[in-house]
Amino acid sequence: MGIHLHKLALVGAIALGAFGLAACGSGSSDSEGGATGVENPTPVGGSWEKGNFLPVSTFTDRCVSPRSGTDPITGSAYADVLGTRQDENNWLRSMSNELYLWYDEIEDKDPARFDSSLTYFEELRTFALTPSGREKDRFHFTEPTNEWLSQSESGIYIGYGVQWALISSEPPRKALVAYLDQEDSSLPDAITRGAEVISVDGVDLANGSDVDTLNEGMWPAKSGESHEFKILPLGASDPVTVTLVSAEVESDPVQHVKVETTDSDRKVGYMLFNDHIAKAEGELIDAITELESEGIDDLILDLRYNGGGYLDIAAELAYMIAGDNSVGQSFEHMQFNDQHPEINPVTGAPLDPTPFHTSALGLADDSLKGYPLPTLNLPRLFVLTSGNTCSASEAIINGLRGVDVEVIQIGETTCGKPYGFYPLDNCGTTYFTIQFSGANAKGFGEYSDGFVPNGPFGTEADLPGCEVDDDFDHLLGDVNEARFAAALNYIEGGDCGDVAVKAFAEFGTSNRLLESNVSVPKEISRSNRIMVR
Incomplete structure (x- = not known):
C-alpha cells in the first residue's frame, strides 16, 4: 500500500486532570538547534508583516531538528535541512492561510513570538461557535509522523486491546469496557464489554487522588508496561484482579x-x-x-x-x-475555501x-x-x-x-x-487542519x-x-x-x-x-x- 501522508507541494498560490489520550505531541523538537554542524541559522523570509504571506515552499523542510535516513512518504532521503523555530512556524502560517477552510477567521499573529510550533498551531484556527454553542473547529490536532503512519495503515497502537468508556470523568469517576479491539481476544475472561474498572495499580478509580497513575495505567505510553487492574466483570458481584501488559495492538475494525x-x-x-x-x-x-x-x-x-x-x-x-x-x-x-473553487489545492486535480x-x-x-x-x-x-x-x-x-x-x-x-483534511507532514510532525x-x-x-x-x-x-x-x-x-x-x-x-x-x-x-x-x-x-x- 502507498503512504497517504502529504509533503506540502501545493498548486496555486503555494508551491506544491483527566482520563484519556494525552494531547498529541510533535515529532520534532521545540528547542532551537540541530545536528548539521551549523549554529544559529538565520530564519528565511524576512520579518513578519501582518496579512502578507510568502509561499509555503519558502519554509518547507526547514527544521529545528532535521531528520536523517529515508522518508517513508517519498521513499527518498529526508529533504530536511537545518532551520529555526520561526521557519517551522512560518510554514504553519502560510499553509493555514492557503488551505484552512476558515482561513479568513484566523487572527494573524507574529510567528516569531512562539517558542513552540504546537502552541502556534493551536492559534491557527477559528474560535467561532456552531448554532448550538459548540466550537466550530473542535478537530485541530497534531501527531508525531511515525505514530500516525503506524496507526492509519493498520490501526496499530500501544495498549491492551481495550477501549474504555468514560461514564464519569470527575469523582466519583466511572469507567467501563466499551469493546475489545480484537473479536477473538486473548485478554482475561473478566475483560468484556460492561466490565467496570474498580482500581488501577492500587488507586481507587472512583475517588482516588492520584490521577496520573490512573491515566498511565489505562493508557500506557510504551510497550511492555505491566499494570494491575481490579475489575468487576459484567454481571458479577465480586471484583477480580488482573494484570494487563501493554503491547502493539492491531485493531480488528x-x-x-x-x-x-x-x-x-x-x-x-x-x-x-x-x-x-x-x-x-x-x-x-x-x-x-x-x-x-x-x-x-x-x-x-x-x-x-x-x-x-x-x-x-x-x-x-x-x-x-x-x-x-x-x-x-x-x-x-x-468544498475547499473560496480561494480554491475549482481545483483541489493539495492534489492539483479538478474538484x-x-x-x-x-x-x-x-x-x-x-x-x-x-x-x-x-x-x-x-x-x-x-x-x-x-x-x-x-x-x-x-x-x-x-x-x-x-x-x-x-x-x-x-x-x-x-x-x-x-469536515476533513489531508494529513500534512513537516519536520516529523503531522498536522491535521480542517481543509474542506x-x-x-x-x-x-x-x-x-x-x-x-x-x-x-x-x-x-x-x-x-x-x-x-x-x-x-x-x-x-x-x-x-x-x-x-x-x-x-x-x-x-x-x-x-x-x-x-x-x-x-x-x-x-x-x-x-x-x-x-x-x-x-x-x-x-x-x-x-x-x-x-
Whole structure:
C-alpha cells in the first residue's frame, strides 16, 4: 500500500486532570538547534508583516531538528535541512492561510513570538461557535509522523486491546469496557464489554487522588508496561484482579458479523464497524459478501464507536449497501475555501466528487485493487450511533441519503463533523487542519451539530429513528442489547418499542479524565475524515 501522508507541494498560490489520550505531541523538537554542524541559522523570509504571506515552499523542510535516513512518504532521503523555530512556524502560517477552510477567521499573529510550533498551531484556527454553542473547529490536532503512519495503515497502537468508556470523568469517576479491539481476544475472561474498572495499580478509580497513575495505567505510553487492574466483570458481584501488559495492538475494525431472523421471517444482518482504517477494506468486503450470500432484507450497521478515517472506505461501504442506485452518483463533493473553487489545492486535480466506489482501491492489499465490490442493493439502512460516531461515519449516512437510501438512526446524536483534511507532514510532525467540507449528491452537508435521531429541528440533519442510551449490560451483537433490540423492533413494527435499558449517555470527544463530557477516547487516526491522494 502507498503512504497517504502529504509533503506540502501545493498548486496555486503555494508551491506544491483527566482520563484519556494525552494531547498529541510533535515529532520534532521545540528547542532551537540541530545536528548539521551549523549554529544559529538565520530564519528565511524576512520579518513578519501582518496579512502578507510568502509561499509555503519558502519554509518547507526547514527544521529545528532535521531528520536523517529515508522518508517513508517519498521513499527518498529526508529533504530536511537545518532551520529555526520561526521557519517551522512560518510554514504553519502560510499553509493555514492557503488551505484552512476558515482561513479568513484566523487572527494573524507574529510567528516569531512562539517558542513552540504546537502552541502556534493551536492559534491557527477559528474560535467561532456552531448554532448550538459548540466550537466550530473542535478537530485541530497534531501527531508525531511515525505514530500516525503506524496507526492509519493498520490501526496499530500501544495498549491492551481495550477501549474504555468514560461514564464519569470527575469523582466519583466511572469507567467501563466499551469493546475489545480484537473479536477473538486473548485478554482475561473478566475483560468484556460492561466490565467496570474498580482500581488501577492500587488507586481507587472512583475517588482516588492520584490521577496520573490512573491515566498511565489505562493508557500506557510504551510497550511492555505491566499494570494491575481490579475489575468487576459484567454481571458479577465480586471484583477480580488482573494484570494487563501493554503491547502493539492491531485493531480488528469489523466484528460480530451475523444474521438474525425476525418473527416475520425477515433476515436482518448486523455488523460492528469501528474504524475506517486501510485494513478495513478487505474485512468489509468479506462481511458484505457473507451477508449478501445470506440474502438479508435489512442491515443494522453499528457505528457507535466509529470516529472515522479514510473517506474512500466510507464510499466503498456505501456502494456495497446501496448497490445499483448509487452507480455513477456523487458520494461526497469536497468544498475547499473560496480561494480554491475549482481545483483541489493539495492534489492539483479538478474538484471532481468522490464517487460511490464500485471496485476496491487496494488500500492495504494491492491484490484487492480493482476487485468488484459485492452489493446488498438495500433501499434503507439502520445505523446505531453515539456522540463518538464522527466524520467518515457520518459521511456514510449523508452520502446514502443523497441517493435516496433511507437511513434510520437508533442511538444518540452524532458528533457533527462534515469536515476533513489531508494529513500534512513537516519536520516529523503531522498536522491535521480542517481543509474542506463535504456535501452529498443533493448538496447537503451542514450537520455541524450532528445527525439527530427523531430530531425536532426540521432540518436535513433530523433522521427517522429514536434515541436509545448505550447499554453496557449486554455484549455488542446481542439481540437484547438496547440499540440492537430497538432496531429489530423498528424493522418489525415501525417504531423502536419499549426498550428497557440501564445505560449511560455519551457525547463528544474527550481527551482527559477531568473533562466533563463522556466518550470513548481513541487515537487520532480513528477519529477523523481523512483523504487519500
